[in-house]
Amino acid sequence: MIRALPVLASVVLLAGAGGCRRQPDSDAARWESLPPVDARDLRPLDVFQRIEDPAQRSRALFLETSRVYLHPRCSNCHPDGDSPYQDSGETLHNPPVTRGPEDKGVVGMECTGCHQEKNLELARVPGAPNWHVAPRSMAWVGKSPRELCEQLKDPERNGGKTLAQLVEHNAHDALVGWGWAPGSGRQPAPGTQAQFGALVAAWVATGAQCPSEEARP
Amino acid sequence: MSIRVRVNGVEQELDVDPEMPLLWALRDVLGLTGTKYGCGQALCGACSVHLDGQVVRACVTPIRRADGREVTTIEGLSPDGGHPLQRAWVELGVPQCGFCQSGQLMCAAALLAKKPQPTDADIDQSLAGNLCRCGTYTRIRAAVKKAAGVPDSK
Ligand code: FES
Ligand code: FES
Numbered sequence: 001m002i003r004a005l006p007v008l009a010s011v012v013l014l015a016g017a018g019g020c021r022r023q024p025d026s027d028a029a030r031w032e033s034l035p036p037v038d039a040r041d042l043r044p045l046d047v048f049q050r051i052e053d054p055a056q057r058s059r060a061l062f063l064e065t066s067r068v069y070l071h072p073r074c075s076n077c078h079p080d081g082d083s084p085y086q087d088s089g090e091t092l093h094n095p096p097v098t099r100g101p102e103d104k105g106v107v108g109m110e111c112t113g114c115h116q117e118k119n120l121e122l123a124r125v126p127g128a129p130n131w132h133v134a135p136r137s138m139a140w141v142g143k144s145p146r147e148l149c150e151q152l153k154d155p156e157r158n159g160g161k162t163l164a165q166l167v168e169h170n171a172h173d174a175l176v177g178w179g180w181a182p183g184s185g186r187q188p189a190p191g192t193q194a195q196f197g198a199l200v201a202a203w204v205a206t207g208a209q210c211p212s213e214e215a216r217p
Numbered sequence: 218m219s220i221r222v223r224v225n226g227v228e229q230e231l232d233v234d235p236e237m238p239l240l241w242a243l244r245d246v247l248g249l250t251g252t253k254y255g256c257g258q259a260l261c262g263a264c265s266v267h268l269d270g271q272v273v274r275a276c277v278t279p280i281r282r283a284d285g286r287e288v289t290t291i292e293g294l295s296p297d298g299g300h301p302l303q304r305a306w307v308e309l310g311v312p313q314c315g316f317c318q319s320g321q322l323m324c325a326a327a328l329l330a331k332k333p334q335p336t337d338a339d340i341d342q343s344l345a346g347n348l349c350r351c352g353t354y355t356r357i358r359a360a361v362k363k364a365a366g367v368p369d370s371k
Contacts, residue, residue: 098345106342107327108346112273114274115274116278123257123259
C-alpha cells in the first residue's frame with residue numbers, strides 16, 4: 001500500500017497534465033469540504049454534520065474510521081498471510097511466528113509465550129489481554145477502504161458480528177484499545193478509542209454506507 | 218510480595234518484586250543457571266521454559282504470572298538427562314557452544330508433548346524463534362525426528 005502511493009500520485013499528475021477532464025467523484029468532493037486533520041488525530045464527529053445527505057455522511061464517516069482500521073497498529077495483526085507484521089507494516093513479525101490453528105501461534109511459539117496482558121516497557125514487548133492475530137477471513141492488509149467496509153459488514157468476514165456488536169467491540173475491546181496505547185515509542189492509532197467508537201457508531205446509524213472504490217481518506 | 222511457584226516439582230516461596238522477570242528468579246534467586254539469558258527481549262529463545270506446560274520466554278515473563286503455577290526448566294526436563302530428546306541430542310552431538318540448547322530442548326519437548334509425530338514443517342514452525350548462532354539447525358531437526366521415531370529420510 002505505502003509503496004504504491006507515489007505511483008498513484010504520479011498517475012494523478014500525468015492524468016492532470018494530459019488534460020483529463022474526469023470529474024472528481026462526489027465522495028471526494030464531500031471529503032474536501034471537511035477540515036484538514038493532523039495524522040495523529042481523528043476529525044470530531046460534529047464536523048461530519050455539515051454533510052447533509054446521510055448516505056454521503058456515512059461514507060465520509062467510514063473513510064475517517066478507515067484511518068484507524070488500516071493504521072499499522074491495527075492492520076499489522078490483520079495480516080494477509082500467516083504471520084503478523086510489525087513497526088510500520090513493512091516488516092514481518094520478528095521472531096518469525098505463524099498463526100497456527102487457532103490464530104494464537106503454534107506450540108512452542110504461542111503469542112502469549114512472549115506477549116503479556118499489558119505492555120512490558122523493560123523489554124519493549126507489547127501486550128494486552130487476549131493477544132492474538134485476527135483470523136485469515138478478517139485480513140485487512142492491502143484492502144481499499146471500500147473493500148474493508150464491505151468486509152466489516154459481512155459476518156463471514158468480521159468475526160460473526162452484527163453491526164451493533166462491531167460498534168461495541170471497537171469502542172470497548174481491550175485488545176483494540178491497545179492500538180492507542182502501544183508503548184515503547186510506537187506510533188498510536190489516530191485519535192482515541194472513544195472517538196473511534198463514536199465514529200463507527202455514527203457510521204452504523206447513518207446506514208453503514210461504503211465509500212466508492214477510489215475514495216481515500 | 219511473596220510468590221509461590223512450583224519449580225521442577227519443588228514448591229518455592231520467593232520474596233521478590235512481582236515484576237521481576239522469571240529468568241532472574243530462576244537464575245539469580247534459585248541458582249538454576251541452565252536457562253540462558255540471550256537477548257532479554259523475547260527475540261532469541263535462549264530463556265525458553267515451560268509454564269504449566271506452555272513454552273514461555275522467561276526473560277519477558279513477570280514472576281507474578283507464575284504465582285500458583287508450575288515451571289519446568291531444563292534441569293527438570295527429566296530426572297537423569299534421559300528424556301528422549303536429551304538422548305537424541307547426545308547421540309547426534311547436536312550442540313556446538315551449547316548456549317541456545319536448553320531453549321531448543323524445552324521448545325522441542327513442548328512440541329513433542331503436543332505432536333508426538335511432527336512433520337518437518339511442524340518442527341520448523343515451532344522452533345523458528347530459537348536462534349542458534351552456531352548454526353546447528355539441521356542437527357536439531359534431525360535429533361527431534363530421532364527422538365520422535367520419525368524416519369529422517371534426508
Ligand atoms: S533471552 Fe529471552 S528470548 Fe532471548
Ligand atoms: S550451539 Fe551455539 S548458539 Fe546454538
